[in-house]
Amino acid sequence: MSTQHLPEHPDFLWRNPEPKSSYDAVIVGGGGHGLATAYFLAKNHGMTNIAVLEKGWLAGGNMARNTTIIRSNYLWDESAAIYEHALKLWEILPEELEYDFLFSQRGVMNLAHTLGDVRESIRRVGANKLNGVDAEWLDPQQVKELCPILNIRDNIRYPVMGATYQPRAGIAKHDHVAWAFARKCDEMGVDIIQNCEVTGFLKDGDRVVGVKTSRGTINTEKVGLCAAGHSSVLAEMAGFQLPIQSHPLQALVSELHEPVHPTVVMSNHVHVYVSQAHKGELVMGAGVDSYNGYGQRGSFHVIEQQMAAAVELFPIFARAHVLRTWGGIVDTTLDASPIVGLTPVENMFVNCGWGTGGFKGTPAAGLTFAHTIATGAPHALNKPFSLERFETGALIDEHGAAAVAH
Amino acid sequence: MLLIPCPNCGPRDETEFHYGGQAHVPYPENPNELSDTEWSRYLFYRENPKGVFAERWVHSTGCRQWFNMLRDTVSYDIQAVYPMGVPRPAAPLPAAAVTGTASTGPASTTPLSTTAPEGATK
Ligand SMILES: Cc1cc2nc3c(=O)[nH]c(=O)nc-3n(C[C@H](O)[C@H](O)[C@H](O)COP(=O)(O)OP(=O)(O)OC[C@H]3O[C@@H](n4cnc5c(N)ncnc54)[C@H](O)[C@@H]3O)c2cc1C
Ligand SMILES: [Zn+2]
Numbered sequence: 001m002s003t004q005h006l007p008e009h010p011d012f013l014w015r016n017p018e019p020k021s022s023y024d025a026v027i028v029g030g031g032g033h034g035l036a037t038a039y040f041l042a043k044n045h046g047m048t049n050i051a052v053l054e055k056g057w058l059a060g061g062n063m064a065r066n067t068t069i070i071r072s073n074y075l076w077d078e079s080a081a082i083y084e085h086a087l088k089l090w091e092i093l094p095e096e097l098e099y100d101f102l103f104s105q106r107g108v109m110n111l112a113h114t115l116g117d118v119r120e121s122i123r124r125v126g127a128n129k130l131n132g133v134d135a136e137w138l139d140p141q142q143v144k145e146l147c148p149i150l151n152i153r154d155n156i157r158y159p160v161m162g163a164t165y166q167p168r169a170g171i172a173k174h175d176h177v178a179w180a181f182a183r184k185c186d187e188m189g190v191d192i193i194q195n196c197e198v199t200g201f202l203k204d205g206d207r208v209v210g211v212k213t214s215r216g217t218i219n220t221e222k223v224g225l226c227a228a229g230h231s232s233v234l235a236e237m238a239g240f241q242l243p244i245q246s247h248p249l250q251a252l253v254s255e256l257h258e259p260v261h262p263t264v265v266m267s268n269h270v271h272v273y274v275s276q277a278h279k280g281e282l283v284m285g286a287g288v289d290s291y292n293g294y295g296q297r298g299s300f301h302v303i304e305q306q307m308a309a310a311v312e313l314f315p316i317f318a319r320a321h322v323l324r325t326w327g328g329i330v331d332t333t334l335d336a337s338p339i340v341g342l343t344p345v346e347n348m349f350v351n352c353g354w355g356t357g358g359f360k361g362t363p364a365a366g367l368t369f370a371h372t373i374a375t376g377a378p379h380a381l382n383k384p385f386s387l388e389r390f391e392t393g394a395l396i397d398e399h400g401a402a403a404v405a406h
Numbered sequence: 407m408l409l410i411p412c413p414n415c416g417p418r419d420e421t422e423f424h425y426g427g428q429a430h431v432p433y434p435e436n437p438n439e440l441s442d443t444e445w446s447r448y449l450f451y452r453e454n455p456k457g458v459f460a461e462r463w464v465h466s467t468g469c470r471q472w473f474n475m476l477r478d479t480v481s482y483d484i485q486a487v488y489p490m491g492v493p494r495p496a497a498p499l500p501a502a503a504v505t506g507t508a509s510t511g512p513a514s515t516t517p518l519s520t521t522a523p524e525g526a527t528k
Contacts, residue, residue, distance in 0.1 A: 232454040243450040245427075246479075290425040291408075294456045294480045300407050301421050334450050391446040 006173075006278065007100040013179055014058075014186035019193050022219035023051045025373055026211055027226055028198045028234060030054025031063035032174070032359065033351055034226035035181035036366020037373070038190045044367070045374035048189040051220075053213060055197035059178035062228050062358070065296075065328035067251050067273060067285040069264055070360040071108045071169035073128050073135050075401040078384040079337065080131040085381055086364035087168060093363060099180035101173050102278050106263050108169035109143060111313075113158035113269040120400050121164045128166070136165045147263050149314050156312050158270050171264060171275050171283075174359060181366075201238045207346040208238065223348045224373045229294065229329025231352035240344045242352065243390050244331045247288040249356055250298030252306075252325040256280035260316065268400075270309035282320060284310060288330060288356060298327040330355050335395040336402040340369055340382040349373050350387070357402055408477075411487050414469040426462030428452040429474045430494055456480060460494045 025041060027034045030052050041047040054060075070090055072083035094100055112121045121137065128135035140152040143163045152160045182192055193215070202210035202217065210219040227234050229246045257280050266273035273285045286306035289299050303325060311318050332355045333339060339353040351369045354361055368379035378386060389395055408420040434440055434448055453459065459479050464472045476486040476495065486495050 230456075233456050241451055242454075243446075243452075245452060245454050246456075291461070291477075292454060292459060292479050293482065295482055299420065390450045391442045393442075 007102070009176075009179070010099065010183060012183070014182045014192050017191045017193065019051060019053075019196060019213070019215050019218055020191065021217075022210075023049055023191070024220070025050040025222040025224065026218060026220040027052045027224045028211070029061070029226035029228065029230075030058045030182075030192060030194065031061045031226060031228055032059065032178050032181070032362040033063075033228070033354070033365045033369070034224075035059075035178055035185060035192075036362050037224055037226055037351065037369045038185045038192075038366075039181045039188075040367045040370035041374060042185060042188040042190055045370060047374060051191040051193055051218070052185070053196045053198055053211070053218075054192070054194045055214070057194050058182055058192065059175055062328040062330065063178050064175040065251065065326055066174055066359045067275070067283050068171040068174045068359060069108060069169070069266070069273060069275065069285075069357075070103070070172060071166050071264075072133050072360070073108070073110070073124060073164060073166045073169070073401065074133075074398055075124050075127050076396050076398060077131060078396050079398050079401065080128065080133055082364050082368070082381045082385070083361060084131065084133050085367070086361050089363035089367065090172065090360075091168075093180070097180040097184050099176065099183065101176035101180050103170065103172040104278070105168050105170040106275075107146070107165060107167045108264040108266060109138065109146065109163040109165050111143070111163045111265065111267040111269070112161045113267065114161070117269055118161050121162065124401060125164050128164075134166055134168050136167075138163045138165050147261065147265055149260055149316055150265065151313055151315055158312075160313070163265075169264065171277075173278065177362065198234065199237070201345075201348075203239070203345070206344075208348040221347060222373055224369060225343075225348070225350045225352065226369070228352065228354070228358070229331050231331055231350060235343070235350070238343070238345050238348055242339065242350065242387070243333055244339075244353055245292055246294060246329050246331055247291070248293045248295060248298045248327045249286070249288045249330045250302065250325055250327040251283065251285045252303065253277070253281040253283050253323050254317075254320040255323050257282065257320065261314075265313070267309065267313065270313070272306045272309040272313070274310060274314065281323065282317065288332070294329055296327045296329060298325075332356075335389075336398045337396040338365070338385050339387055340365060341372055341378050341386040342376075343387065347376075355402065408482060408484070410463060410465075410475070411484065412465045412468055412471075413473050413487050413489065414471055415465060418465065418468060422465060422467040423463045424466045426464060426472065429460040429462045458485060462490070 072087040112118045125135040197214040200212035232242045232244045235242045261276035264275040333353040340351045368382035371379035
């Protein structure tokens with residue numbers, strides 16, 4: 001058996017233009033969400049005189065630091081709707097973007113280790129089915145059939161008592177996704193400007209009219225914030241607050257191995273999630289550090305706990321070597337759901353709070369946020385995720401299904 | 407991994423502690439008079455600075471006492487440790503002023519941690 005080869009990249013990816021003095025819209029943040037937003041602004045709304053401003057390099061934030069798990073098996077109707085819409089877009093995007101980013105629908109299992117987990121999981125399978133999301137409940141034997149290297153013996157501290165399974169879920173090659181969006185944006189005339197940090201905003205009364213950047217001032221009619229872990233820093237510059245806390249979240253990969261891990265396995269309870277990358281690395285994610293932080297690294301004891309869980313669940317990992325670890329800064333909300341919509345500043349819009357799970361949402365975040373920026377009003381799918389929900393109390397409490405406790 | 411100077415027990419590994427979020431968030435004085443906006447501020451909005459942050463920690467596997475700490479959220483330098491109920495120190499001290507000195511416990515000479523939290527004395 002050999003592992004899968006990476007596809008060739010197209011000859012041309014994108015230009016590196018100088019910033020113009022004005023645009024119809026400026027997107028802050030060149031991660032997946034910013035690029036997807038620009039893509040759908042151009043494609044669905046004909047807005048091509050727009051720029052994506054990125055303080056570092058394209059997709060250098062969480063976009064290419066995440067563990068690339070894509071699924072839509074969320075509990076509440078609002079979440080199921082937006083994540084399932086994203087999954088449907090993932091299914092057509094490689095063709096639409098003319099770029100193979102190795103979207104692999106190898107299925108995702110979410111393990112249950114306690115009676116509470118079992119009840120919650122079976123409830124979620126039911127909720128998923130009612131929302132048209134593919135979901136099944138597996139007993140330990142069925143879990144073992146799907147992923148033979150999993151230890152289902154009951155003499156461990158948290159034995160596997162079953163799992164939810166979403167067959168259409170999977171993984172994609174995250175940096176290629178960003179490049180695919182960037183290339184199409186560029187083709188449609190969008191300026192992607194790297195090494196351009198937004199340092200402030202120009203306002204006329206309550207309305208935003210421009211952005212200050214490390215490469216000069218840019219006038220614009222509309223601003224969309226897609227800055228993940230830094231959204232509250234930007235909001236403060238614009239004069240409002242967000243109910244967001246930024247936390248470090250880390251991941252790691254092993255050296256390359258023969259294919260041993262055919263699906264994606266996640267465990268919320270003992271806290272590890274594992275898949276095998278196309279080239280053969282075992283990719284593993286952990287939980288967030290408990291404290292607020294902007295350093296792109298995580299605590300060592302979190303890796304220790306994650307590895308202990310991994311080795312108990314997958315005994316054959318005991319002799320695998322860790323190749324590298326890294327961290328990203330995730331933006332968490334108290335109901336573990338994103339914030340996408342209007343802000344107290346006129347013509348400024350925000351997309352943030354995707355926390356530990358926003359990669360899977362990238363296409364739907366882009367599509368709905370582009371709608372909001374272009375029309376000045378929420379899209380049906382992002383309407384429930386407005387900033388007002390913290391005042392009205394219409395929270396979307398997804399702690400159970402968000403997968404990484406935060 | 408943080409080395410946290412507990413004001414009662416001295417420097418201990420981060421794994422002995424639990425995080426309590428932003429410090430100095432008072433319970434509303436007249437809860438019945440709060441508007442929905444004010445409630446949402448109290449319940450859901452916390453500071454999230456890229457820089458020095460006043461936060462609460464509890465030494466759960468040690469003295470089990472809460473205390474406040476000033477920590478830089480970028481460098482993770484711990485700049486001050488001080489008792490609950492004491493106002494936030496005006497200017498953050500250089501990290502050297504606290505790290506390594508708090509190990510002397512409640513009677514520490516560290517300028518910002520001279521007293522133990524309420525009820526912390528044995
Ligand atoms: C370790 C880890 C594992 C994860 N695993 C998963 C997973 O398996 N599945 C999943 O669905 N999600 C996962 N996530 C979450 C997911 O990565 C994020 O929710 C998502 O990437 C956020 O959107 P984004 O791609 O636009 O963010 P980012 O890629 O972080 O984009 C934000 C960009 O804004 C830029 N920026 C910030 N401030 C400024 C400024 N002032 N001016 C200009 N630019 C600025 C940043 O440099 C950054 O590039 C994981 C995250 C991490 C860290
Ligand atoms: Zn102590």
